[in-house]
Amino acid sequence: MGKKGDLSPRIKTEVKALVNAKIFSNREISRILKVSEARVRRINNKIESGEEMSPKRKNICGRKPIFTPRTERCLKKICLENRFASTKLIKSQFQDSNVNFCERTVRRKDLDFRTCRPARKPKLTVTMKAKRLKWAKQWRDKDEDFWRSVNWYNMIFYNI
Template sequence: MAPTREMSLETKERIVKLLEEGNPSRMVAKDVGCSQSAVSKIWTKYKQHGMVVKAKRTGRPRKTSKRQDKQLKAICLENRKSTTKQMKHKWEEVGVNVCDRTVRNRLKEMGFQYRKAKRKPALTPKHKRTRLQWAKERQSWTVDDWMKVVFSDESRICIGQGDDSFVCHPGFRSAVLPVACTVCCTIKIMINLTWVYSVCLTTPQHTVS
């Protein structure tokens, strides 16, 4: 059954006034445009409490206690890369049976939010030494030297690499966000774009490995 529209305070006060003047409930209901039973309920509440203002409701009981919320916080901090569903399953292990939305609501209440981790290549010490050596060897190059170089750029689509989202507290600054190292994937599609000075050569290459 769909919820009924709440009667305005002005209408309730008018009903009480008409009834106090001695008008029958049927006539009052017709005058204000509501059912006779609604008029009777308002009149009964007025005689019991002396007012027609709606009493404050307690609302729906909270699904979790403060202790259980602390358990969720510990689960979240244990692995900040956990998804809402993973946290829900962990929470169920300690006896808390809630839906995914409740988990998100509790995390939001505690000030947590999902942020994207910074990305950087997973460089080994050898990679770093090689790159530094390459840069030192070319630090004195002229524009003519660089015009002889063939430049390329690429875009890679990976399958099998995990998400880089982390759950972070508002106290975290972007400068101290976790860093997700990029590694080789089991399956990848590579698209390359190569060009030289004054001539653009588009050579898409698709490789699956």
């Protein structure tokens, strides 16, 4: 079972209120609020000793980031020097400065620096135009009775 995050301030105050009321035991409080007995006991000990309820490790928990502000500036510099460099190339340039990370990390950090934009596809290419012209010439000399027998998908009647 892994570690869970800190209790929310609301649950802490509920535990505090129930402990101060001295109506329920620690076990009953843990069942009511669906928290462990150990947490109720710890909060009770904090109340008795007069400690603060806010966590001591606030904003400094978890894994330390690989990228410091300095390395982020270096990454930005490398990306601006060669805007179309692959993540593999950027990673190899960074390993020279003794910072180890994977290509995925570069991709995640690199999002703001890319200037590659997809080329806008023309609505009709030359081959598409040629095929449409060929199709139109193929059906041009059909008579009116033929076109009346055609089942139009969009149910619009055309006057020919």
